[in-house]
Each structure stands twice: as C-alpha cells, then as structure tokens.
Amino acid sequence: MAGAATALLLCQQHSFVTANRFFSASQRKTSNTVISSKHEVLVVVGAGAAGVYAAIHAKTLAPHLTVLIFDKGYPLSKVKISGGGRCNVTNGHCADNMILAENYPRGHKELRGSFFNLHSPVDTMAWFTSHGVELKTEDDGRVFPVSNSSSSIIDCLMSEVKQRGVYVQTRKIVKTASVTNSGKFLLEIQQQPADHAEHVKADYLLIATGSSQQGYTLASQLGHSIVDPVPSLFTFKIEDLRLKELSGVTFPKVKVRLKLECVQRNIPQLTQVGPMLVTHWGLSGPVILRLSAWGARYLFSEGYKGRLIVDFVPDVHVGSLKSILSNHKHKFAKQKLLNSCPPEFGITKRFWSYVLQQQGISGDILWASISNVSLMSISSLLKECIYEVNGKGQFKDEFVTAGGVPLSELLCFERFHLTQWKARFAHVFSLPERY
Structure with a gap:
C-alpha cells in the first residue's frame, strides 16, 4: 500500500478553525451552484490508499476540520487486489530511513532528509497494529496482514473514516480546480452519470489520484508542469x-x-x-x-x-x-x-x-x-x-507510473516546520512514486 500511490497537498499558510458539516443532503442535489462552508474544509481527490490514509490523519490531527473525499469509483478498490489480494502494506526491513530512501527509483535524494523521519514504515506498521490489524514481515521485507487478506486493511481504514467523520462521496469526479481571489480552491464536481455539476470551495486540496489522468489535469490547472508518465510496475x-x-x-x-x-x-x-x-x-x-x-x-x-x-x-x-x-x-x-x-x-x-x-x-x-x-x-x-x-x-x-508533478515543484522537503500537523500531513501524503 505505502509507496504505491502519489498525493500532492496544496494548502494555505494558516491554522485550522472549528469546522462543521460540509453540506446537507438538500444542498448536494443543487445543480450548478457554489457550495461552501464558513469553516475550513479539506477536499481529498481520490479514495485510494494515499487519499484515505491522508484524510484519516488530517482529521486526527485537526478534529474540527471538515474532510471530504471525492472519487469516481469505490474507495480502496486497488488496495483490494494489491499484493495478490493480500495487500502489501509497507517494507519491514528498512529501519534506517537513509537505506529505505535508496529503494525509490525516483525521488530518493529528496527522501533522505526529514521526510521519512516524520512518518516511516515503522510508524505505518505501528498505526495499523494499534488499530487492531496484526501484521507480519516476510523474508523479502514485504509486510502483510496476518489474515493474508486485504479486507483487513480496507475494513480498518473505512472504520476509521466512519469514526473520524470523514465524508466520502463516490461516483463524483473533480473536473476542474482553480484558486479564487480570496485564496480558496474552487472545484467543479461532476456527478456520474454526468447529469449535473456543483462547485465546492475548499481551504486545502489533496490530490491523491495515483496515475490517473485526472490528477495531472488538476495539477496543470493549478500551474504545475507535468513530466510525461510511463508505466513503472x-x-x-x-x-x-x-x-x-x-x-x-x-x-x-x-x-x-x-x-x-x-x-x-x-x-x-x-x-x-x-x-x-x-x-x-x-x-x-x-x-x-x-x-x-x-x-x-x-x-x-x-x-x-x-x-x-x-x-x-x-x-x-x-x-x-x-x-x-x-x-x-x-x-x-x-x-x-x-x-x-x-x-x-x-x-x-x-x-x-x-x-x-x-x-x-x-x-x-x-x-x-x-x-x-x-x-x-x-x-x-x-x-x-x-x-x-x-x-x-x-x-x-497500470498500478504505478513514473512521472507526474516534478519533485522540485513540491513543498520543500526540508521545510516541514510550519506546524507539527501540517509537517506530518505534507510529509506522509506527498509521496513520490516509489516503483
């Protein structure tokens, strides 16, 4: 799971305030309207491993933040089939973060610093263990749930999503992203099938779409350049x-x-x-x-x-x-x-x-x-x-691609001192493609 998905965090430089419900059921039916909240909102694009794990940690570190995940499909669908249906969670042999970074074909130089010091595979394993998922490390370093079933990981994550109050919206695609004069993100959300659209304002945007073209399109709309992706696994x-x-x-x-x-x-x-x-x-x-x-x-x-x-x-x-x-x-x-x-x-x-x-x-x-x-x-x-x-x-x-947003355009890996939560959040979920 870890390392198989890419997430890009874009946020404003200010702290959280009290959050409330994102929007009501009646508002969700509104067509071509702007839906916003007077409280701070994080929108996560993509309900894969990176997106869901990020949403849970954001809500844990900032309980009053409203966190909403949009995905065109079902949550954690690739986690279900990863590792032959067992879900390879992380690597259990690299306690040394410097050595671990060297296993990334692209991005190892950027990962040598404070990146893994903030949330390493050891932390990932500890998190799942503390949430009731027994793990085992195989001879080659791959970590799997003892159950040998990806459902153990999926059930754990989705249970936390529900418990933390993270909202998951499926069959919805974030079509466009822009920044308003006030510094907020304005997102156009299209319902599947495309019978109507709505616009959502957010203070924070996390793009966790893996190798999907959707993520590249959104990043481009927000001014990022894109390195042409090629299959990498x-x-x-x-x-x-x-x-x-x-x-x-x-x-x-x-x-x-x-x-x-x-x-x-x-x-x-x-x-x-x-x-x-x-x-x-x-x-x-x-x-x-x-x-x-x-x-x-x-x-x-x-x-x-x-x-x-x-x-x-x-x-x-x-x-x-x-x-x-x-x-x-x-x-x-x-x-x-x-x-x-x-x-x-x-x-x-x-x-x-x-x-x-x-x-x-x-x-x-x-x-x-x-x-x-x-x-x-x-x-x-x-x-x-x-x-x-x-x-x-x-x-x-393809499960993984090489390419996407250049690491040079991401938040500097040596500057995770904005706040403790933001450092961890940006660190854990701006993972470059490992494979």
Whole structure:
C-alpha cells in the first residue's frame, strides 16, 4: 500500500478553525451552484490508499476540520487486489530511513532528509497494529496482514473514516480546480452519470489520484508542469512455448539482470534479487516488478524490448555447480536424470525437466551416462538463462507510473516546520512514486 500511490497537498499558510458539516443532503442535489462552508474544509481527490490514509490523519490531527473525499469509483478498490489480494502494506526491513530512501527509483535524494523521519514504515506498521490489524514481515521485507487478506486493511481504514467523520462521496469526479481571489480552491464536481455539476470551495486540496489522468489535469490547472508518465510496475512478456508450460512455477530467489541497447554503462539497479513467478505470458513476481521500476524509462524508450539474464541458483557459486552435479552423478548413478535433481538447487521437478529439455538432454538416461559436456551445459543454463523480453504485461490500468508533478515543484522537503500537523500531513501524503 505505502509507496504505491502519489498525493500532492496544496494548502494555505494558516491554522485550522472549528469546522462543521460540509453540506446537507438538500444542498448536494443543487445543480450548478457554489457550495461552501464558513469553516475550513479539506477536499481529498481520490479514495485510494494515499487519499484515505491522508484524510484519516488530517482529521486526527485537526478534529474540527471538515474532510471530504471525492472519487469516481469505490474507495480502496486497488488496495483490494494489491499484493495478490493480500495487500502489501509497507517494507519491514528498512529501519534506517537513509537505506529505505535508496529503494525509490525516483525521488530518493529528496527522501533522505526529514521526510521519512516524520512518518516511516515503522510508524505505518505501528498505526495499523494499534488499530487492531496484526501484521507480519516476510523474508523479502514485504509486510502483510496476518489474515493474508486485504479486507483487513480496507475494513480498518473505512472504520476509521466512519469514526473520524470523514465524508466520502463516490461516483463524483473533480473536473476542474482553480484558486479564487480570496485564496480558496474552487472545484467543479461532476456527478456520474454526468447529469449535473456543483462547485465546492475548499481551504486545502489533496490530490491523491495515483496515475490517473485526472490528477495531472488538476495539477496543470493549478500551474504545475507535468513530466510525461510511463508505466513503472509491470511484468515481462516473453515468447517461449516451453516457458509457458511452466506457468504457475515459483522461484523463492533468483537473480535477474536486464540488458538494454540504450544502456551502455553499468547500472547496479538493473540487477535485482528476489522471488519470481512464471506466468502464461512470461515472467512476474517481486523481482521482475522491481526491475521494471528501475528500468521504467529505459524500457519505455526501447519499446519494452531487451534481454533478461536469469540466475536460478544465485546462492550457489558457479565453481560449485560442476562439483554438485558431479557428486550427484556418482551418488545416484543408477537413477534417471528426470527423477533425481540435486537438492542444493532448490528447484521443482517441472523446472528441472525444463532445464533438461532446453539443453536437449533426455530425462530417461541414467546419471551414470551423462557426459561432462552436458553437466557444463546444465550449469550454464542455471546460472545464465537468457530470455528475450518483447513487451510488458497488459493491464487495463497500470498500478504505478513514473512521472507526474516534478519533485522540485513540491513543498520543500526540508521545510516541514510550519506546524507539527501540517509537517506530518505534507510529509506522509506527498509521496513520490516509489516503483
């Protein structure tokens, strides 16, 4: 959840006063009228993870503030399907904020300062735990609810929304945003279906629309420039009939390296280690998603074509592979190759069969009969299996994009001393895109 959404906070430089109800049911039916409040109002555009979490914290830090969320769809819809339906909440291995910042492909320099010191993953985990959601940290650092269900996160957030008195308006789109002479934001809200429109005045505006074009449009209307967004979290499409037969096979740990024609220098981040999944269209899993994030701009410029080099046994030194295979040959000389794979490799029987097929080795021969040349070819494939990437996985909406409002145009990350609540608010919810 954390890091998967982008939010931009725009606000006036004065403190909160007592707030009241935003507007009544009868007012909501009014067409083409200006709806305002004599009390201070925060409008959040987008009911995703960032928007909802931001609204809750704003209301917590300023209880008398009126907080209203607008969204064209249902709240937290992407949270529901994130992490394979489990919801990856944050990272539990980076207690050092400096190290954590380095994991952001874009924006790590800006995040090294006071940003994470104000609200780190530790704070995020503590917040959910204090609100009744038990969390667990997996070996690769990903944090999930113990229930393994995103509904635990959704129920927690929506319960807080209700308890804090945050108003959520669905099937409504914020079409335009401007600033009045008095310094307030004037927003045009369109009901879905577009049968009428209303205008809302707000003292504070939080744009939390992720990669939606809506957010870019609003930011542009308010004077921000936009860096053209490109997909930044996707799977790799690979045309390999034998690989497709392995669909569903997982690898707990592989090392992958991406080679692209446009990249002539060594970029350490284009090599990643982690879990991988074979799909019917190619390769996926955390290690592929991280690689796509670091190579987002390069892959876009190359038309999502490149060469992927996979080390299926990264913990086994290349010099040890031949010894392991030779020892296995002598120990299991009378067994068929297909029925006996060295356990040191930690691979499935399906993948072992794939390795033998790729090297043209019959699985029916005995280990005693395999040649040293064949052992070397098996070693080579396990340590350096090459795939041609010829596209990215196709999704209706990309979860994450690289681009949007330049960080240089956001509130300076070193100036979070306006007030305690405002510092935390701007800090937590102006997250640049992580992946």
